[in-house]
Amino acid sequence: MKLDSITAHIRLRTPWEAADLGFALVQHNARWIFPAWTLLLFSLVLILWLLIPADYRMYIPWLVWWLKPLFDRVLLHILSHQMFDQRLSTADIFSAIPRLFHTTGLLGGLIWRRLSFSRGFNLSIWQLEQLRGKARSDRQHLLHVQAHSHAVWITLGCILLELVVLFSLYALILLLDPTDGSWDYISSAFDDMAETEERLWGTLIYVCLYTLSVWLIEPLYVAASFSLYLNRRTQLEAWDIELAFRNLGDRLRTLAQTPLAMVLAILLIITASSLSTPPALAEDTSESLAETRLPPEEAQTQIDAIMQREEFAQMRTVTRWERINKEDELEKNKSYSIPEALQVLFANLLKIMLWVAVIVMVVLAFVYRRQLLALLKPLQRKPEQKPAPDILFGMDIRPESLPDDIAAASRRLWEAGQQREALSLLYRGALMRLTRHDRLPVQDSHTEGDILQLAAMHITPHRATWLRAVTRAWQEIAYAHRSPATALVEPLFDGWAGFIHVPPAESVTGGNPA
Amino acid sequence: MTTNSLTLEQASELAGRIRHEIGKALIGQKQVVRETLIALLAGGHVLIEGVPGLGKTLLVRVLAHTIAGQFARIQFTPDLMPADISGHVLFDMQNQRFNVRKGPVFTHLLLADEINRAPAKTQSALLEVMQEQQVTIEGKAYPVPLPFMTLATQNPLEQEGTYPLPEAQLDRFLLKIFIEYPTLEEEAEMVTVVTDQQIGDRFNLASLQAVVTPEQVLAMQTVAANIAVDTAVLDYAVRITRATRQWQGLRFGAGPRGSIALVRAARANAMLEGRDFVHPDDIKQICLPVLRHRVSLAPEMELEGYNSDHLLKAVLEKTEAPRK
Numbered sequence: 046m047k048l049d050s051i052t053a054h055i056r057l058r059t060p061w062e063a064a065d066l067g068f069a070l071v072q073h074n075a076r077w078i079f080p081a082w083t084l085l086l087f088s089l090v091l092i093l094w095l096l097i098p099a100d101y102r103m104y105i106p107w108l109v110w111w112l113k114p115l116f117d118r119v120l121l122h123i124l125s126h127q128m129f130d131q132r133l134s135t136a137d138i139f140s141a142i143p144r145l146f147h148t149t150g151l152l153g154g155l156i157w158r159r160l161s162f163s164r165g166f167n168l169s170i171w172q173l174e175q176l177r178g179k180a181r182s183d184r185q186h187l188l189h190v191q192a193h194s195h196a197v198w199i200t201l202g203c204i205l206l207e208l209v210v211l212f213s214l215y216a217l218i219l220l221l222d223p224t225d226g227s228w229d230y231i232s233s234a235f236d237d238m239a240e241t242e243e244r245l246w247g248t249l250i251y252v253c254l255y256t257l258s259v260w261l262i263e264p265l266y267v268a269a270s271f272s273l274y275l276n277r278r279t280q281l282e283a284w285d286i287e288l289a290f291r292n293l294g295d296r297l298r299t300l301a302q303t304p305l306a307m308v309l310a311i312l313l314i315i316t317a318s319s320l321s322t323p324p325a326l327a328e329d330t331s332e333s334l335a336e337t338r339l340p341p342e343e344a345q346t347q348i349d350a351i352m353q354r355e356e357f358a359q360m361r362t363v364t365r366w367e368r369i370n371k372e373d374e375l376e377k378n379k380s381y382s383i384p385e386a387l388q389v390l391f392a393n394l395l396k397i398m399l400w401v402a403v404i405v406m407v408v409l410a411f412v413y414r415r416q417l418l419a420l421l422k423p424l425q426r427k428p429e430q431k432p433a434p435d436i437l438f439g440m441d442i443r444p445e446s447l448p449d450d451i452a453a454a455s456r457r458l459w460e461a462g463q464q465r466e467a468l469s470l471l472y473r474g475a476l477m478r479l480t481r482h483d484r485l486p487v488q489d490s491h492t493e494g495d496i497l498q499l500a501a502m503h504i505t506p507h508r509a510t511w512l513r514a515v516t517r518a519w520q521e522i523a524y525a526h527r528s529p530a531t532a533l534v535e536p537l538f539d540g541w542a543g544f545i546h547v548p549p550a551e552s553v554t555g556g557n558p559a
Numbered sequence: 560m561t562t563n564s565l566t567l568e569q570a571s572e573l574a575g576r577i578r579h580e581i582g583k584a585l586i587g588q589k590q591v592v593r594e595t596l597i598a599l600l601a602g603g604h605v606l607i608e609g610v611p612g613l614g615k616t617l618l619v620r621v622l623a624h625t626i627a628g629q630f631a632r633i634q635f636t637p638d639l640m641p642a643d644i645s646g647h648v649l650f651d652m653q654n655q656r657f658n659v660r661k662g663p664v665f666t667h668l669l670l671a672d673e674i675n676r677a678p679a680k681t682q683s684a685l686l687e688v689m690q691e692q693q694v695t696i697e698g699k700a701y702p703v704p705l706p707f708m709t710l711a712t713q714n715p716l717e718q719e720g721t722y723p724l725p726e727a728q729l730d731r732f733l734l735k736i737f738i739e740y741p742t743l744e745e746e747a748e749m750v751t752v753v754t755d756q757q758i759g760d761r762f763n764l765a766s767l768q769a770v771v772t773p774e775q776v777l778a779m780q781t782v783a784a785n786i787a788v789d790t791a792v793l794d795y796a797v798r799i800t801r802a803t804r805q806w807q808g809l810r811f812g813a814g815p816r817g818s819i820a821l822v823r824a825a826r827a828n829a830m831l832e833g834r835d836f837v838h839p840d841d842i843k844q845i846c847l848p849v850l851r852h853r854v855s856l857a858p859e860m861e862l863e864g865y866n867s868d869h870l871l872k873a874v875l876e877k878t879e880a881p882r883k
Contacts, residue, residue, distance in 0.1 A: 489879045494840030524789040525836035 048288055050130045056285050058276050060195035067272030071264045074127045078120070078264055081138040085119055090256050102248045106255035113263065114154035117168055118145045120267040125173055128275070148175065152386065157393045163189070165270025166196035192277045196270060203266040210258035218250065447474055452541035459538070464528040471537060472519040475512055478545055479504075493520055511540040565775070570782040571833035574600065576770040577625050584621040584767060585614050586752060587745030593831065594736045594848050595622065595710070599776065600783040600827035603733020603820065604689050604709040606674075606724075606852060613738045614749075615712045619670040620764060622710075626776050627769035628667030629704065635677035637720070641684035645694045646701075659696055664688045665703050667773055671711040675721040682728055685709060689731045706776045726855075733820050734845075735852035779830075786826040787836040791881035796821040796842050802874050803850060808860040809870055813853035820849045839881050847871055 048055075053066060071078060089112070093105050122141055126133050133141075145151075149172040150158075158164060167185055170176055176184050189196075218227050230247045279285055339347065351357065410417060448454040451474035458467035476496070479485045485499055493516045501509050515537050518529045565573070574596060581592050591607070595618060598605045607615050616632065623630030633644060646662030663669065664685070674682060688694050689709050693702045711732070713724075729735075741749060771779075796818050803812030825841035851867045860870070 488876070490876050492839040492843055492880045494838075494843070495880075520838045521836070524792055524838045525787055526789070527836075 047129060048284060049291060052128055052130050055279055055288055057279060060192060060273055060276065063273045063276035064195070064199055064269040067269035068265055070124065070128065070272060071268045077127055077132055078123050081123060081135040082120060082264060083260065084135065086116065086256060086260050090252065094252065099245065103251065105252045109256060109259055111155065111159065113259070114159065114164065115146070115151060116263055117165060117267050118149050118151065118172060120264050121168055121172055121271060124268050124271050145172070156386070156390050162200045163193055163196035165200060165266055166192065166274055169271055169274040187281070188274065188277050191280070192273055195273055199266065199269050199273065203262050207258045207262045210261055211254055214254045214257060447477060452538045456538045459531070459534060465522050468515075468519050468522050468534070471515055471541065474541070475515055475544065508544050511537070511544045565778045565782050567782055567830065567835050568833065570779045571830060573771050573775060573779060574831050580625045580767055580770050581618070581621050584764070585618050586749040587741040588614065588618070588738060591618065591736055591738050594734055596831065597824050597827040597845065598733045599706065599708055600779055600830060601733055601823040602706065602780050603823065604711070604731060606711050606713060606729070606732040606735045607738055608713045608715055608735065609738030610716060611714060613740065615738060616670060616672065619668055619710045621767060623668040624764050624767050625769060626667065626771050626773060628706070628773045628776075630668045630670070631663035631666035632670040632672060633663050634672045635674050635681070637676060637678065639677045639681045641681050644681065644684045645688070646696050648697045659701070661701065662694070664694055665701070667704055667706060667708070669707070669709045671709055673714055674711040675713050675723055678722050679725060682722065682724060686728060686731060704773070706773055706780060729852045730814065730816050732852060733824060734848040736848055783827045783830045786829050786834070788822055788826065789836070792825070792837050792839055792842060793822060795839050795878070795881045796825065799842065799846060799874060799878050800850070802878050803854050803871070806870060806874055808857050808865065810855040810857045813850050817850055817853045821846065824849050843875060846875060
């Protein structure tokens with residue numbers, strides 16, 4: 046690399062200034078860049094247009110997008126020569142293309158490195174430095190240290206610029222189209238109702254506009270990335286200082302060739318040496334050292350003292366994220382052989398497909414959220430339907446254990462002097478009705494009072510009154526061992542029919558008694 | 560109505576009158592009044608917990624006034640001595656003999672205010688009188704007037720520098736009652752009653768009548784003690800108490816005194832309702848105040864914000880009702 050012949054003014058720039066320099070480079074050298082670039086891009090699009098069947102031509106922009114790494118290599122070839130003042134003819138450029146494809150890692154660039162956001166920046170390492178394997182990954186890592194985020198932002202910015210150009214061109218057509226044809230075509234793209242011919246024209250316009258936007262933006266992108274790369278190297282390798290020294294050396298060489306200048310120089314040196322006692326330079330020009338060499342310990346002390354000065358003792362703390370597992374990074378940037386490359390390609394494709402599937406599922410889940418939530422509802426709200434208990438308070442309350450006419454059977458027991466059994470049967474019957482027919486969630490821990498409370502919310506006041514009376518009678522005989530009077534019990538037998546008869550319009554709040 | 564014996568209806572009616580009379584002074588707090596009355600009828604003592612200013616002292620004063628009994632109040636402080644509660648012997652120089660000066664426990668209703676502010680030694684001075692209803696001074700036992708009831712209060716706030724009651728003493732209380740803030744209407748009514756034509760903020764007890772005598776209270780206690788309890792109900796009370804001993808989340812459960820207290824309180828509850836027998840609902844209704852101070856929560860449950868009432872409700876939900 047001949048730094049002397051570099052056409053740009055090399056100095057340390059901020060990354061955004063460097064990107065601007067790239068844009069300026071394209072503008073300045075447009076007439077050298079664009080003819081070959083235009084020929085390459087449009088001829089390729091034309092070939093694609095001719096080769097691809099009409100039904101699939103709408104995918105040509107995708108192909109153009111995918112082939113961008115190929116274009117980048119050609120553009121970088123032109124730009125790098127321009128930068129060092131080497132003008133390439135269109136023929137030179139086209140003849141270099143096969144070599145570029147072969148030597149710049151194009152396969153990886155088109156496949157698994159295609160989605161890299163710092164693709165433009167990394168390209169210089171592949172193409173100009175021709176590094177491979179670990180050396181390349183080390184180099185890339187070093188160059189990324191302060192430039193990676195800017196390289197990513199340049200990529201994102203250029204994608205957006207491309208879209209802006211594309212949509213602006215569409216808007217321009219819409220504005221300039223006196224008929225509503227273009228608008229109809231655009232709207233028909235969503236309902237798939239376009240005529241074949243209309244669709245053909247629409248596809249053609251789409252291909253042309255996208256190609257135009259790529260044609261305009263891609264050189265800017267490559268130039269900005271290239272310029273960022275040069276700036277990073279300037280930063281690392283002090284190109285600006287080197288160039289300054291070279292210029293100084295040239296100037297001094299020119300002066301030395303002039304006899305008068307030589308005399309003046311000698312005079313100047315003599316005057317200067319007479320004015321300043323210790324000479325600024327040692328006589329031995331091979332080494333610029335002090336007159337006496339200090340012993341190492343003393344020298345160290347002096348060095349330490351100098352290092353204590355303000356200009357050397359400044360410290361600042363910079364915090365940044367560092368990969369813990371650097372092996373992965375190395376692994377990622379490794380060059381692969383073809384079978385390995387296919388494996389990586391397959392794995393990456395699978396990964397992309399999975400991500401696409403995840404995104405699609407999230408979108409679908411959002412779109413069909415009502416239906417999905419409706420599916421979850423039964424799980425959330427369905428109460429656990431416990432089967433009605435067979436035994437409550439030690440009483441068998443299964444319907445089959447009870448006689449068909451409970452009231453009559455109870456009355457018979459009562460008349461036979463079996464008061465406890467009679468009331469027990471009546472209460473069992475009531476519990477059976479409550480648990481089987483009224484679906485009361487009666488539990489083993491519920492006492493008679495709890496059941497009354499529970500029933501009051503579900504049955505009519507008339508039925509609740511009867512139930513209260515039966516419960517009272519039952520409690521009296523069960524816990525006080527005292528038979529209620531027959532006059533009190535008779536209405537309970539009579540009221541059984543009313544208790545089991547549930548009016549059709551019975552509601553929770555209760556209706557008219559049956 | 561004779562003093563020595565009362566029928567169930569008479570006893571129940573008297574209890575209703577006491578409740579009504581207390582209700583005139585203590586607006587709202589119906590549950591607190593009911594539970595206090597249950598403790599009185601069951602011959603037990605109550606521990607009342609609530610923030611200051613909810614009428615704990617008023618409740619005791621009104622109850623004492625209503626039953627025409629004596630009332631004494633001890634404000635528990637860290638420097639209170641046992642003799643300050645039970646009494647002591649003084650040498651009378653004039654008569655050259657020892658005189659017994661009885662302490663404030665010799666009363667019908669004793670209000671032990673902020674009982675957890677005094678150290679355990681002083682708290683223990685109440686143990687004998689609560690259990691035996693007598694006080695021993697200089698080796699001689701002096702019975703306290705009957706009916707005797709201790710109403711101790713605790714403040715759930717300001718726990719700094721307090722002495723929590725030991726389990727042995729907590730067990731002596733028949734019920735632990737929570738007194739909550741009154742509702743809006745109750746508070747408005749209370750403010751009207753206390754401030755209307757009143758000087759100061761004390762309720763004028765002169766407007767209340769003594770509706771029973773201490774002798775009648777004793778007769779009511781006798782009636783309550785004779786309420787029938789079926790073995791199935793008794794078994795239910797015992798099963799609940801025993802269930803607390805193995806319950807997940809309880810450090811320890813209630814002892815046999817818990818079962819005894821359940822049945823005693825259930826009897827009084829049945830009497831208040833004018834019933835001559837206890838049914839399982841009586842046990843269930845009175846279970847929380849009877850057992851909440853007899854169980855101790857495991858630390859992890861306390862950390863999770865549970866209290867003993869939560870766990871006792873779970874115990875009740877899992878304990879089968881009596882099988883008949």
